Amino acid sequence: MRPFREALVSLIRRPVLATLSVTAIGLSLFIVGLFGLTAHNISRALASVEEKVEIVAYLTDEIGEDQLRLVRTEIGAYPEVASVEYVSKTEALYNASRELTEFSDVFPDLEINPLPASLEIRLRPGHRTPGAVQEVAARLGSYEFVDDVRFGREWVDRIHTLRRIAGGTALVLGGSFAIVAMLLVGTTVRMSIHARSTEIAIMENVGATSGFIQRPFLVEGLISGVLGGLLAWALTYVAYRLLDRAVFAVLWLPDPWILAGILAGGILGMVAAQRSVRRELRNLYAI
């Protein structure tokens, strides 16, 4: 109880500085929160796109029925593959005439069917990454009767890159703000230490352990950090509501992310406080 009481008293006595360091932590985590929101939404979008990721292997006309059966069974046994659907030349033509209505007049007049038969392959979740897709596609391409392999590679790549950029930006910007926040928390704690230097000297003098002396300052950092985390949560929520209402439907962050953010604030504050406390106490009472 003592460390909490003293930490609160100390924060209340220096309201401007305390507000500044809480705001700094809040802003740094808000940046992380914003990009987290972006990354989360991209992830969700990616998941729905990935569900649609399918690989189409176009077959040569020479393939016989036995070979087709063999190839289907073999491909179906790949650990990455969820399903293999055979689309015959006739079905392909039918699908094309239905989907490409502007050419509907042309199709009945064709003497030969120009469309190849194909295998439509869907992958299991977890194997829909660009790497896995490419790998399966390469394996399919090595079959003698496979003429060409197509998949939405560019899209998958692009969305993955976008997510990486969002994550990277969050890390760099959030990190820079976190450093500023740590400096501010450090300064606040240092001021508290200076304000109580006589007390600390007396405690050292009568034989208080360093843990006893440091604890209130660490708690002060922790409180600033958690308050900063809560501020970031509030700011991110406001941003989410604004985006959701004004721009497009956005998904809110999962609860564990929010908890992790607030916890990160606490840890940030405590680490900053610890650095300051160690340095200041060494200066104050050198041995």
Added chain:
Amino acid sequence: MIRFRNVTKHYPRSGNALEDISFHIRKGEFAFLIGPSGAGKTTALRLVHMETAPTGGEVTVSRYSSSRIRRREIPQLRRRVGFVFQDFRLLERLTAAENIAFALQATGAPRAEIRPKVMRLLGHVGLASRAKAYPGELSGGERQRVAIARALATDPLVLLADEPTGNLDERASIGVFELFRQLNALGTAVILATHDTTLLRRSPETRVLELESGRLVYDSASDAAARPARPSAGASPIFEFVADAADAPGRSETRQAGPEGPGGSAP
């Protein structure tokens, strides 16, 4: 109990503070540490308190040695070594009782024990009736008594006092000094660093260690037998006092030969 073995303390900026000092203070002993400003008295006390480590030699206090003590053992050592300052170092926003309780809390005393112990300590230093007074409401002598009670809170084996009467008038000085003597009679060793020769005259039988420019120039425990009863001209002026005081205790004119302490107590 406290032993200095060839202790040298060198400060990087200001040079040598102590040079090859050796002495031993036994359990329950009372010793004056005298010498002019800058002679190294405070450095010697800080070495006992292990606020600083010697550059050469070894300081041992009870079972702790300056060359082997671990950082986390220092608080334990400090609980066995009480420290009293010239400027009292009381917390102005706390009452006399709270100042003493603060030391007990800081050293992890059980809550239930704090109050009775504070009252007992205040009684020991003769301030039982001033428990609720703030330092600003106390006289200099009373403040120093509170500081002494605080130093006693952890039941130390020894009290180190750095010019404890430096800010007090003569009457208060004598009162505080007598308090140290009483505490010593109850078994606590005392090392009292001072300029105040009045105190030496009041207690001519007490051991005296004299420092000059970082060297131990006189130790009454080892030098007394070797020196003549009345030293010839050129001997340490402090030694002269002690010798004079031994002849005629209370002779106030010998005072003027002594060095003046900071804010020294004028007779």
